[in-house]
Each structure stands twice: as structure tokens, then as C-alpha cells.
Amino acid sequence: MVMPxxxxxxxFAEAKERGFYSIGRAAELSGLTPKMIRHYESLELIxxxxxxxxxxxxxxxxxxxxxxxxxxxxxxxxxxxEIGTLLSLWRNQRRASEQVKRLAxxxxxxxxxxxAELQSMRAALADLAxxxxxxARPDCPILADLAGLPPQ
Amino acid sequence: MVMPxxxxxxxFAEAKERGFYSIGRAAELSGLTPKMIRHYESLELIxxxxxxxxxxxxxxxxxxxxxxxxxxxxxxxxxxxEIGTLLSLWRNQRRASEQVKRLAxxxxxxxxxxxAELQSMRAALADLAxxxxxxARPDCPILADLAGLPPQ
DNA sequence: GCTTGACCTTGCCACCATGGCAAGGTTCAT
DNA sequence: ATGAACCTTGCCATGGTGGCAAGGTCAAGC
Numbered sequence: 001m002v003m004p005x006x007x008x009x010x011x012f013a014e015a016k017e018r019g020f021y022s023i024g025r026a027a028e029l030s031g032l033t034p035k036m037i038r039h040y041e042s043l044e045l046i047x048x049x050x051x052x053x054x055x056x057x058x059x060x061x062x063x064x065x066x067x068x069x070x071x072x073x074x075x076x077x078x079x080x081x082e083i084g085t086l087l088s089l090w091r092n093q094r095r096a097s098e099q100v101k102r103l104a105x106x107x108x109x110x111x112x113x114x115x116a117e118l119q120s121m122r123a124a125l126a127d128l129a130x131x132x133x134x135x136a137r138p139d140c141p142i143l144a145d146l147a148g149l150p151p152q
Numbered sequence: 153m154v155m156p157x158x159x160x161x162x163x164f165a166e167a168k169e170r171g172f173y174s175i176g177r178a179a180e181l182s183g184l185t186p187k188m189i190r191h192y193e194s195l196e197l198i199x200x201x202x203x204x205x206x207x208x209x210x211x212x213x214x215x216x217x218x219x220x221x222x223x224x225x226x227x228x229x230x231x232x233x234e235i236g237t238l239l240s241l242w243r244n245q246r247r248a249s250e251q252v253k254r255l256a257x258x259x260x261x262x263x264x265x266x267x268a269e270l271q272s273m274r275a276a277l278a279d280l281a282x283x284x285x286x287x288a289r290p291d292c293p294i295l296a297d298l299a300g301l302p303p304q
Numbered sequence: 305g306c307t308t309g310a311c312c313t314t315g316c317c318a319c320c321a322t323g324g325c326a327a328g329g330t331t332c333a334t
Numbered sequence: 335a336t337g338a339a340c341c342t343t344g345c346c347a348t349g350g351t352g353g354c355a356a357g358g359t360c361a362a363g364c
Contacts, residue, residue: 022331024340034341035323054330056341065300072298077273080321090295100294101286104277111274115267121229122263125256134253142252143242146224148217174360176311186312187352206359208312232349 019061023049026059030067040070045084078107171213175201178211182219192222197236230259 023034030037037057040046046066049057059067069090073083085103089095128142175186182189189209192198198218201209211219221242225235237255241247280294 022340033322036321038343039321052330054341055343056330068300069298072300074321075273076277076298077270086295086298089292090299093290095290095292095295096288097284097290097292098286098288100292101281101284104281104284104294108274108278108281111270111277115270115274118229118263118267118270121227122260122267125228125263126260129253129256129260132249132253132256134250136248136250138245138247138249140247140249140252142256143238143247146221146228146238147242148220148224174311185351188350190314191350204359206312208359226350 021059021061021064023057023059026057026064026067029064031071032067037067040067040080043080043084045070045080045087076107077111082107173211173213173216175209175211178209178216178219181216183223184219189219192219192232195232195236197222197232197239228259229263234259 021029023037026032027034027037032040037046041048041057046063049059049063052058066087069087070083073086078086082103086100089100089103125142128145131141133139173181175189178184179186179189184192189198193200193209198215201211201215204210218239221239222235225238230238234255238252241252241255277294280297283293285291
């Protein structure tokens with residue numbers, strides 16, 4: 001859905017009245033930054049924005065909607081790649097919810113393994129820290145462990 | 153402790169006998185890769201390695217020990233910066249264990265907030281996925297949520 | 305002593321998602 | 335017409351790692 005290029009000099013004021021937005025405004029409305037929006041465009045996550053005669057990007061409320069979708073997907077920790085897939089599923093009326101669910105479950109599994117990894121680091125370190133005097137003396141089970149000495 | 157530069161042609165064989173190691177061997181023994189070891193040297197985490205006449209890096213068993221320390225600290229998720237501090241504490245006989253403990257506890261807190269963040273992503277996504285049919289139909293609460301529609 | 309293959313050297317680019325800065329152009333209200 | 339606020343592109347940086355390329359060195363076998 002390519003917008004007709006806006007040509008008049010008062011294009012932006014006019015555009016605003018009609019519900020068009022600058023990249024800064026689109027950023028505010030979507031919870032992203034202008035930088036991210038340009039980046040997503042370069043990744044072809046979103047179509048190239050229409051431009052004013054002065055080469056400013058122009059966004060519609062439909063675009064804002066897409067940007068919010070991306071912002072929300074990022075907040076779930078999906079990668080750009082996964083978000084690309086999610087966007088195409090979203091746009092595809094004939095998608096099977098199974099595909100979405102599978103992608104989500106794969107991501108949940110990824111999150112789970114990251115969580116488990118961090119938790120095991122946390123547990124091991126907390127265990128060492130618990131036995132550290134934490135005073136003026138130099139002996140420290142944390143350093144001892146890092147140095148490869150047997151515990152105790 | 154600068155090693156005298158080894159000059160003879162049979163330097164490496166000789167070095168090996170005396171307990172000196174090439175970067176590849178040091179990598180194997182420490183659980184790192186040659187690339188990482190060079191990187192750590194460039195970060196000044198470890199002192200510049202002695203070189204053979206042919207410019208090969210040479211490591212002693214003390215160096216291997218340090219490299220293992222780094223490898224282990226990485227496995228706890230410490231950043232390079234933090235590892236720099238840990239190394240200097242390790243080397244400092246007059247350190248206070250309090251400093252080590254404080255660093256560890258700060259890192260535990262960092263891990264905790266990352267864990268919490270991932271868990272909240274996980275919980276929200278799992279909640280949506282649970283209500284997704286996951287069949288051939290297109291309706292999907294996951295996409296609906298990303299699209300900003302009210303739940304249900 | 306020469307060849308060979310394994311290893312080493314440096315240097316650059318890529319990842320991932322983002323931020324920062326610079327130099328310049330546009331918009332729009334005053 | 336001026337000026338503030340915004341936009342443009344482009345490059346570099348982050349952090350920690352991997353990959354590749356072009357070249358040099360090592361050690362062993364002949």
C-alpha cells in the first residue's frame with residue numbers, strides 16, 4: 001500500500017491534520033526511538049516509509065500500530081528475526097495459530113534455558129559468597145574457587 | 153616477571169619440556185580459545201605474553217592458572233571489567249574479602265534482575281500461549297496481544 | 305636440508321540491538 | 335527572515351565472540 005508522495009510545501013502540517021506522523025512522533029507513540037524505527041526499516045521489518053518532498057519519513061496510524069506490535073514483541077524478548085515471522089503471520093489472514101504457538105513455545109524454551117543458566121550461576125556464586133567473611137581479612141572462598149582450589 | 157626472550161631454533165621443543173605452552177595449548181588447558189586469550193591480552197586483563205623469536209606467544213603454567221581463573225569467572229557471568237577487578241584482588245595479598253564479597257553480591261543482584269526480567273517475559277508469554285488453540289484456525293491470543301487488543 | 309601440515313601471526317568484518325555524535329537539511333511558528 | 339526543534343545519512347562504539355584471509359613459524363619425516 002504505497003502512499004502517493006506528498007509534494008506541497010505545507011505538507012507536514014497538512015499531513016498531521018490527516019493523521020500522519022513524523023518519525024519522532026511515531027517513536028513517542030510506539031515506545032521506540034527514531035533510531036530503532038530507521039533500523040527496523042533497514043532490516044525490512046517494516047516497509048520503507050513514504051517521504052515528504054524534504055525527505056522526511058511520514059507514518060500513518062497503521063504504521064504506528066505495526067511499530068507498537070514490534071515494541072511489544074521486543075518486550076517479550078523476541079529477536080528481530082522472530083518478530084519478522086510474527087509480523088508476517090499477523091499480516092497473513094490465513095495463518096494457522098499453530099505456527100504462532102510453536103514460535104512462542106520455542107521462545108519460551110529459549111527463555112527457560114537462559115533462566116536456568118543464570119540461576120545456576122546465581123546459585124553457585126551465592127553459595128560461595130555466603131561463606132565469605134566479607135571483612136578485612138584476605139581469605140575468600142570466592143577467589144579460592146575462581147583460582148581452582150578445592151572447596152573448604 | 154619478564155621472561156628472557158627464547159632465541160634458539162629449537163626454542164619451542166625446549167620450552168615445552170620446561171613447562172611452556174603455545175597459545176593453542178594454553179587454550180586447551182584453560183577452556184578458552186586462542187582468540188579469547190589474544191582478546192584478553194588486548195584488554196590488558198593479562199600481561200602481554202612473552203614471544204619466541206618467531207613471534208609466537210609463550211605461556212607458563214602460572215599464565216594457564218590465570219587463564220583458568222578468567223574462564224571460571226566468565227562461567228559465573230562476570231563481565232570483563234569485573235574480572236579485571238577480581239584479578240587484581242586475587243593478586244593483591246592485602247585485599248579485604250569484603251571487597252570481593254561486595255563485587256559478588258552486586259553481580260548476584262544483576263543476575264537476579266535479569267532472571268526476574270526473563271521470568272516476567274516467560275510468564276506473560278506462557279499465559280498467552282496457553283490460551284492459543286494452536287490449530288489450523290487463525291485466531292491467536294498471542295498475536296492479538298502483540299497487536300494491542302484487549303485480552304479475550 | 306627440504307617439504308609438509310599443523311599451528312601461529314595480524315587484521316578486518318560480522319553478529320545483535322542499540323546509542324552517540326557530526327554535519328548538514330527541513331519544518332514551522334514567530 | 336530567523337531560529338528552535340526536528341529531521342537526514344553515515345560512521346563508530348558497545349561486549350564478547352566467531353570467521354576468514356594472507357602470510358609466517360614450528361616440528362617432524364624423509
